[in-house]
Structure formats: C-alpha cells, structure tokens
Amino acid sequence: MTDVGWVAVMTLLGLLAGSVLNCVIWRLPLMLNRTENDGLPARFNLFLPRSCCPQCLHTIPFYHNVPLLSWLLLRGRCHRCRASIGLRYPLTELAAALCSGWVAWCWPPGETALALALASWILIALLCIDLDHLLLPDVLTLPLLWLGLLANLSGAVTPLADAVIGAVAGYLSLWGVYWGFLLLTGREGLGYGDFKLLAALGAWCGWQRLPVLVLGASLAGIGLIMLLRLKGKTGRGEAFPFGPCLAAVGWWLIVTPAATW
Ligand SMILES: [Zn+2]
Incomplete structure (x- = not known):
C-alpha cells in the first residue's frame, strides 16, 4: 500500500471509531453510575437501546448516523425535532480520524x-x-x-x-x-x-x-x-x-x- 493510501485507510477507520467513541463517552459513565431511579431503561449498555435523539427519543436511522457527514448534512440538528446535536459529536469523530491518520503517518502498516x-x-x-x-x-x-x-x-x-x-x-x-x-x-x-x-x-x-x-x-x-x-x-x-x-x-x-x- 502506498503511504497516502495507508494514511487514508487509517483516517477513515478512525472516523468510524469516532462514532463508536461518542457512544462509549456518553453511555459508559451512565452504566458505571447506575442507580435505581436513574430513569434509564433496564437494559442499557453500549449496544442497547439503539442510538436515539436525547430530546425526542426518536431512533436514529443508520443513514443519519454516518460519522461527520450526517452532522454536517443535518446541520447539527435532530432530523425529527430539530433539537441541536452538540458540536462535541463531530469533533470527537474528527479527532479520532486525525489521530489515526497521524499514527499511520508516523508508523508503517x-x-x-x-x-x-x-x-x-x-x-x-x-x-x-x-x-x-x-x-x-x-x-x-x-x-x-x-x-x-x-x-x-x-x-x-x-x-x-x-x-x-x-x-x-x-x-x-x-x-x-x-x-x-x-x-x-x-x-x-x-x-x-x-x-x-x-x-x-x-x-x-x-x-x-x-x-x-x-x-x-x-x-x-x-x-x-x-x-x-x-x-x-x-x-x-x-x-x-x-x-x-x-x-x-x-x-x-x-x-x-x-x-x-
Ligand atoms: Zn429529536
């Protein structure tokens, strides 16, 4: 693989990982600090329930869950209720992509x-x-x-x-x-x-x-x-x-x- 190809593949992989990271960053602390009356569903983990808008609880379809791109296309708002989706989400995805690209730049495949x-x-x-x-x-x-x-x-x-x-x-x-x-x-x-x-x-x-x-x-x-x-x-x-x-x-x-x- 050429150097450019390697950096591109890793950057893309980082972008996908960033999407998973957003889920981990939001859910893991909630999972670790569960109490009886925390208002979360009984089955709450990294996979369930599926990602939804925190405002209207509308399940996010996969085509609105594309890293970075979806946020830009939806202009940072929920597709259904137009509640604003924090800048944190695309920034995390971007950071994961850039960090992975830098790793590929510094290290061979x-x-x-x-x-x-x-x-x-x-x-x-x-x-x-x-x-x-x-x-x-x-x-x-x-x-x-x-x-x-x-x-x-x-x-x-x-x-x-x-x-x-x-x-x-x-x-x-x-x-x-x-x-x-x-x-x-x-x-x-x-x-x-x-x-x-x-x-x-x-x-x-x-x-x-x-x-x-x-x-x-x-x-x-x-x-x-x-x-x-x-x-x-x-x-x-x-x-x-x-x-x-x-x-x-x-x-x-x-x-x-x-x-x-
Ligand atoms: Zn919503």
Whole structure:
C-alpha cells in the first residue's frame, strides 16, 4: 500500500471509531453510575437501546448516523425535532480520524500501528469522560496498560524492560504526589484513575519519557484551569480533571517516534 493510501485507510477507520467513541463517552459513565431511579431503561449498555435523539427519543436511522457527514448534512440538528446535536459529536469523530491518520503517518502498516490507533481511541474516550465526569474508568485505563505491555513485548515502541519500569514508575510517582499533597494540605489533589492512566502511558512510552510527560501535562493543566475558570466552570479549590492533560500529552509522546521531537 502506498503511504497516502495507508494514511487514508487509517483516517477513515478512525472516523468510524469516532462514532463508536461518542457512544462509549456518553453511555459508559451512565452504566458505571447506575442507580435505581436513574430513569434509564433496564437494559442499557453500549449496544442497547439503539442510538436515539436525547430530546425526542426518536431512533436514529443508520443513514443519519454516518460519522461527520450526517452532522454536517443535518446541520447539527435532530432530523425529527430539530433539537441541536452538540458540536462535541463531530469533533470527537474528527479527532479520532486525525489521530489515526497521524499514527499511520508516523508508523508503517502493521500491528504496531493498529495497536497505537486503538490506544489513541481509548485515550480520546478517557479525555472526554474525565472532562465530563472527573472519572477515568478502570475498564479503559487497565486495557490500555495491558495493550502497551503487549505491544512492547517485541519492543515496538520501547524495550519491554523500560515499559515495565515505566508502568510501575508512572503509578508510584503520582501516588507519591497524591500522598504528599494529602499530608501537606489535607486535600486530595489527584484521583486513583490518574495513577493508573500514567502507569498505562508509562507502559507504552517507557520510563525515560515520564518526566517530560508529567511536566507537559502539568503545563497543559495550568492552561486548562485558566480556561475552565474563564468559562466559569470551576472555582478556586474545586476539583479539576488532570486526566485530559495526561491523555493528550501522553498520546503525543507515545505515537510520535522519538526522532521526530
Ligand atoms: Zn429529536
């Protein structure tokens, strides 16, 4: 396959994955936080009930569920009740497509590129869910960790020994920060999901890149806090999601070969 063909195929695959991601980002937190009176159907999972408009509950036909294109053709509104469909949906699809295209640009066709694309999709889901719910579900962080170790069995991204030390060091470093912060201030500065996410990222990129990752994510975190304050979405001393910063910076360090940066 030519380079252009490979990038195009992966971009398209990413676009389809983005559509699935929208479903995961919306449904997974609801599935994990079920209560008796949450108003959801008894059988509520990633597949059932079929995707419907949250406003009028009209089932969305498959031809209105084409990634990106449907949103543009329907001009961001429900076909039946004209309720607005958030810009988040096409943006997630676009992000998944661009991330997958970038993986294909950096890596030759093969299982490493596919594993990196899958890791990119998991990271997008984690980023959005943490932004919305301050939650990094184990069902996403742990498979990301195993996948990283498996991919590095053959040293695809980094030698296996560096990956294992990366996973342990990633977990322990934030665990240390958590306890240090708790003892000094009496407040929780991080969540356990953050430790697991950094462990997973360490399993992918190896321990050597962890300092750059944490520094980059912290700078991104300062930017995110300022942005959220500006929009009035978080106040002083309130919890803010660190996962999106780790996910975004970590993604870049994982998929971009060291020679590029
Ligand atoms: Zn509707």
